[in-house]
């Protein structure tokens with residue numbers, strides 16, 4: 001872990017943050033990234049592999065990695081862990097059947113040593129769909145309280161479709177990362 | 186733990202060895218960086234620049250080799266093909282491209298974002314040229330219209346079901362959500378056999394998601410707009426659905442026919458199914474085989490208006506642009522095909 005922060009300092013020229021978007025496929029990761037970046041979200045094809053976007057957010061450059069969530073490539077997620085400052089875990093709050101799958105993958109991910117310092121934002125997405133679970137219900141089902149006490153985390157309800165909640169979530173994430181990394185300099 | 190004292194390996198590993206090589210490279214880099222820090226030499230870390238340089242060299246080398254392979258394939262095509270199929274060579278190229286893509290992913294943490302973007306762009310260009318070369322040397326048969334005559338009884342009009350069989354209510358049974366989730370029920374049809382299941386979504390009412398799960402030999406007719414649609418464990422069913430203003434997720438289906446319109450469609454673990462689709466983005470399949478695709482063909486009173494409301498009145502042609510996430514893109518995936526025109530149903534009327 002000490003090493004990681006060393007690399008971080010060396011690599012960083014500007015105030016850059018590296019953020020990894022993960023979650024099951026169809027949860028809305030790509031839509032969220034495009035929406036935050038003010039891009040057209042009307043036609044989105046499922047992501048094979050990954051996309052990277054650099055977005056100026058407040059005074060930071062967010063380097064956002066949007067990784068495909070289908071089963072075939074979940075085992076590749078670990079290739080993206082290095083130097084991750086923030087994790088965004090996206091949940092399709094209307095997909096009740098796969099919540100168990102979602103919970104399993106999340107806790108599996110959090111076991112990763114290399115992600116242990118990363119702030120975790122959980123987006124309970126698709127709140128616009130009638131019948132979606134609320135962020136509180138999602139937190140219960142995913143058993144978030146059982147997470148390691150040292151983890152900085154927060155769950156925010158959102159809709160990538162309407163844009164609601166997205167800024168609230170990213171504001172928290174960016175502030176949390178900044179207070180860990182940049183305030184210390 | 187990795188042995189961080191290993192010397193950096195030579196720079197031209199085989200595709201199969203690149204994983205281990207990269208890990209060693211990574212370990213070596215970590216060590217160099219930490220030494221660097223301890224001696225406080227560096228504002229400008231040279232060794233990091235070095236590994237970026239060596240990555241870029243490898244990347245360029247591999248890119249050039251792929252390009253020359255592609256141009257060789259497209260040149261020899263006219264003379265020696267089709268007696269000598271270019272398929273294996275194209276598949277090799279596809280493998281090289283995906284290896285290169287993986288290399289970028291694995292090295293991305295040490296690359297400046299500009300380089301990552303450039304590399305990704307290069308990879309997508311390579312994929313495009315591969316697609317181009319493929320379509321040049323392997324002419325597509327699928328859109329030829331040799332067989333103009335239509336199947337005689339193409340109109341597939343379904344008589345209204347006998348009133349007694351119709352299940353108009355949603356299932357009361359709780360879905361099996363896994364032990365801890367019981368209590369949250371999403372609307373849907375579950376655990377039925379040999380029934381006709383009908384549902385009309387009220388236009389004035391805010392519509393949400395709908396689920397079909399554990400159905401056998403059923404016919405499902407859903408009219409009106411939906412926001413999200415989930416399908417799980419269906420066997421020998423026919424499923425006719427009005428426009429979905431959002432995504433459709435289909436898992437574990439066999440021997441079924443689906444007629445669906447939506448913004449996104451993902452199909453996992455499907456066997457021997459026909460899909461008549463209208464989609465705004467490219468449909469994807471994963472772990473599926475024997476699936477065939479045709480254009481959307483559903484009719485009911487008011488469907489035009491529903492399609493318009495869901496932004497689905499336009500035929501995009503995407504029903505034929507299926508991506509198989511289990512298949513490298515170069516050559517047509519063996520897991521899906523376009524429904525031959527003679528085998529298609531022409532129009533399905535539900536009323």
Ligand SMILES: Nc1nc2c(ncn2[C@@H]2O[C@H](COP(=O)(O)OP(=O)(O)O)[C@@H](O)[C@H]2O)c(=O)[nH]1
Pocket residue numbers: 023024025026027028029030031032044045046047069090125126127128129158159160161162412431432448449
């Ligand atoms: N109704 C609704 N649909 C959404 C929302 N976010 C994403 N979607 C839809 O969900 C589907 C999957 O989105 P996508 O971004 O591709 O998911 P990914 O696989 O996690 O990248 C798409 O059809 C989106 O339009 C949302 O907040 N509300």
Ligand SMILES: [Mg+2]
Pocket residue numbers: 029030031045046047066067068069
């Ligand atoms: Mg995506």
